[in-house]
Amino acid sequence: xxxxxxxxxxxxxxxxSNGIKPLDTNFQLDEDTCISEKExxxxxxxxxxxxxxxxxxxxxxxxxxxxxKKIEAISIxxxxxxxxxxxxxxxxxxxxxxxxxxxxxxFEKAVKNIKKYLKNIRSIKDKKVVDLTEKDIAVIKNRPSxxxxxxxxxxxxxxxxxxxIRVPFEYFRKFMKTDAEWSIWAVWISDIQRTIxxxxxxxxxxxxxxxxxxxxxxxxxxxxxxxxxxxxxxxxKDAEKIDDNEGRYDGVHKIIRSIFAIGGGSIDWVxxxxxxxxxxxxxxxxxxxxxxxxxxxxxxxxxxxVYFDIKALHFKKxxxxxxxxxxxxxxxxxxxxxxxxxxxxxxxxxxxITILKKTRxxxxxxxxEKIQKLFKEEIKKLVQTKVKxxxxxxxxxxxxxxxxxxxxxxxxxxxxxxxxxxxxxxxxIKCKNSLTIRENTLFSLAIALQGIEILLFIIIGxxxxxxxxxxxxTAVFVYLQGYNIYRSYILNVDKQDKKDAEEIDNxxxxxxxxxxxxxxxxxx
Numbered sequence: 001x002x003x004x005x006x007x008x009x010x011x012x013x014x015x016x017s018n019g020i021k022p023l024d025t026n027f028q029l030d031e032d033t034c035i036s037e038k039e040x041x042x043x044x045x046x047x048x049x050x051x052x053x054x055x056x057x058x059x060x061x062x063x064x065x066x067x068x069k070k071i072e073a074i075s076i077x078x079x080x081x082x083x084x085x086x087x088x089x090x091x092x093x094x095x096x097x098x099x100x101x102x103x104x105x106x107f108e109k110a111v112k113n114i115k116k117y118l119k120n121i122r123s124i125k126d127k128k129v130v131d132l133t134e135k136d137i138a139v140i141k142n143r144p145s146x147x148x149x150x151x152x153x154x155x156x157x158x159x160x161x162x163x164x165i166r167v168p169f170e171y172f173r174k175f176m177k178t179d180a181e182w183s184i185w186a187v188w189i190s191d192i193q194r195t196i197x198x199x200x201x202x203x204x205x206x207x208x209x210x211x212x213x214x215x216x217x218x219x220x221x222x223x224x225x226x227x228x229x230x231x232x233x234x235x236x237k238d239a240e241k242i243d244d245n246e247g248r249y250d251g252v253h254k255i256i257r258s259i260f261a262i263g264g265g266s267i268d269w270v271x272x273x274x275x276x277x278x279x280x281x282x283x284x285x286x287x288x289x290x291x292x293x294x295x296x297x298x299x300x301x302x303x304x305x306v307y308f309d310i311k312a313l314h315f316k317k318x319x320x321x322x323x324x325x326x327x328x329x330x331x332x333x334x335x336x337x338x339x340x341x342x343x344x345x346x347x348x349x350x351x352x353i354t355i356l357k358k359t360r361x362x363x364x365x366x367x368x369e370k371i372q373k374l375f376k377e378e379i380k381k382l383v384q385t386k387v388k389x390x391x392x393x394x395x396x397x398x399x400x401x402x403x404x405x406x407x408x409x410x411x412x413x414x415x416x417x418x419x420x421x422x423x424x425x426x427x428x429i430k431c432k433n434s435l436t437i438r439e440n441t442l443f444s445l446a447i448a449l450q451g452i453e454i455l456l457f458i459i460i461g462x463x464x465x466x467x468x469x470x471x472x473x474t475a476v477f478v479y480l481q482g483y484n485i486y487r488s489y490i491l492n493v494d495k496q497d498k499k500d501a502e503e504i505d506n507x508x509x510x511x512x513x514x515x516x517x518x519x520x521x522x523x524x
Contacts, residue, residue, distance in 0.1 A: 039123050042328060043114060044321045050110045054078070057103050058087060067096065078107060120322070120339035121332040132353065139372050140353060143379045145346045147387045148400040150380050222265055228258035244385040246392070250304070257300050264293030291458045298451040302444055308392055309440035315393040316433050323426065334422050335413050341429075342406045344390050345399055347382045355379065395432035397497035401425065401504060417508030424504045428497075442476055449473035 040048070058064055058078060064087065067073070073089035078098070080086070085104035086095035098104070118124045132140070144150055236251030238244075271286035322328065322336035347355075352375075359375050366374075387399040402425060409418040450473040456466035487493045 035118065035124060039118060042121065042123060042325070042332075043117060044325055046321070047110070047114055047117065050106070051114075054103060054107050054110060057100075058098065061098070061100075063096070064098075080104070080108060116343075117321070117336070120343075121328060121336040123332075135368065136353075136356060139356060139375065140349060143347065143352050144376055144383055146400060146403045147345075147383060150383060222262060225258045225262035225265065228254055228261065232256075232258055239388075242381040242384040242388070244388050247385075247388050253300070253304050257297055257304075260293055260300070261297050264290050264297065267293065288458055291454050295451055295454045295458070298447050298454060302447040302451065305440050305444040305447065309437060309444060312393045312433060312437045312440060316430075316437065319429070319433075331413055334419070335410065337426065338406055338410055338413075338422060341402050341425075342410070345383070345386050345403055346406070347379050347386075351382075352379060355382075393433065393436065394429055395436050397494060397501070398425075398428055398432060401428075401501045404505065415508075421504055421507050424500075424507070428500065439480065442480055446473045446476035446480070449476070 055076070055078070058076070059068075064076075067089060068076075071089060075091060076087055076089055077091070078085065078087045079095075081095060085098040085100070085107060087098055088095050115124070232251050232254030234251075235254060236248055239247030239251055267286050268290035271283050271290060274280075274283040274286070319337055319340060322340060323333050325333065325336075328336065355378050356371075356375050359378065360371055363371060363374065390399055405421055405425065409422050412418055413422075449469040453466060453468075453470035453473060456463075456469065460466055
């Protein structure tokens with residue numbers, strides 16, 4: 001693959017400080033792919049800026065500058081040859097090494113992203129695979145692609161577990177929900193109690209009941225930590241089954257966070273039990289240790305939510321590179337965005353072929369039937385992993401809708417019904433993605449405020465100023481929980497999503513049904 005500095009107006013793209021002039025109007029991506037100035041213009045500005053940054057770094061390198069001056073070069077080409085980044089001047093066959101790993105990584109990523117973008121908007125075509133048998137073609141064509149079908153098959157297997165065991169366990173899992181929701185209630189109630197006690201103490205008032213229940217929050221913390229631990233283990237096991245690395249790390253994150261929360265609660269409880277004056281130093285030390293552990297737990301959770309917030313924002317940006325690129329036609333915007341979504345949720349034909357060949361090479365003694373079974377299991381894992389990643393960035397109840405409709409829309413993107421389907425899908429994605437971003441951002445804010453509260457407790461003790469960040473944190477948590485309850489039980493979002501999906505699936509079906517009798521009459 002290679003990038004050639006041979007565009008007209010090269011200075012506007014690459015920052016021409018060395019007087020390098022264009023030779024022609026082509027832009028070489030790799031040995032087989034050459035694009036024109038017109039196709040480069042279709043790229044989002046961010047891609048052009050990255051290309052410019054690469055050439056700018058290369059043109060500032062001392063050895064490159066020396067070579068340019070030596071032969072008074074008027075063009076430069078950068079490419080990867082035998083795994084090494086090299087450059088050549090004036091179209092010469094002599095290549096010079098560029099020993100900069102960061103530049104090479106940035107270069108390879110830029111070329112990969114440019115090719116993917118241009119393929120998605122159908123500006124350039126992918127290579128055709130010709131060395132496939134008819135049987136392989138049939139296997140590839142029928143590869144698993146719908147998460148609902150995959151889940152239904154898995155449910156059939158789960159139904160073999162005795163009902164007396166399966167049903168109570170399913171209800172228990174629903175009851176547990178997520179550790180985040182339980183944490184919200186724990187923090188909220190605990191903060192309210194601390195605030196009331198502190199205000200009453202400031203007013204020289206005492207309320208015996210509130211004082212007698214001090215320490216209950218540690219016991220509730222055990223419950224929260226236990227549920228978080230169980231959820232973390234479940235998430236890790238589920239991710240392990242489908243080789244979902246991101247889910248695996250998230251499961252480990254929950255496990256570690258929950259274990260520390262349980263440990264911190266235990267230490268805090270012991271510090272509250274100690275009453276003897278002779279042990280006040282130990283009591284204080286244990287209290288500080290417990291608070292430090294809780295501080296670690298909150299900041300560890302903060303990192304998790306910030307990570308997924310960044311991922312959701314990145315997804316939004318990548319989707320908008322198609323939908324909001326004014327240089328693309330109406331059709332190119334829709335097609336590019338749909339192919340982007342298809343890549344996020346389905347395994348491509350090229351990737352499937354690679355997996356099938358690899359499976360066959362690794363198991364030369366197996367029959368075709370067993371090879372196909374292994375192949376389908378591998379594809380299922382990949383589809384499930386893609387759906388999980390998509391849901392962390394966008395939300396639930398959308399993946400199967402896209403998987404069911406994307407091929408049909410791409411086959412005829414100018415059809416009025418397909419345009420309506422695509423618009424409805426994009427509308428749902430944008431709405432869900434915005435909610436995910438808002439939720440992650442608010443969780444991050446609330447957890448950060450909670451961390452500040454704990455830090456102030458360690459420094460200045462449980463005082464009114466120290467409680468202010470906690471009160472703000474609780475307010476955000478309560479808003480989030482209240483909004484989730486409103487969406488779940490008042491708006492009944494899952495039911496509405498199902499209804500919307502059915503409507504989108506059926507767009508155009510009525511018109512097709514009306515035309516059918518006319519076709520039959522003509523045939524008669």
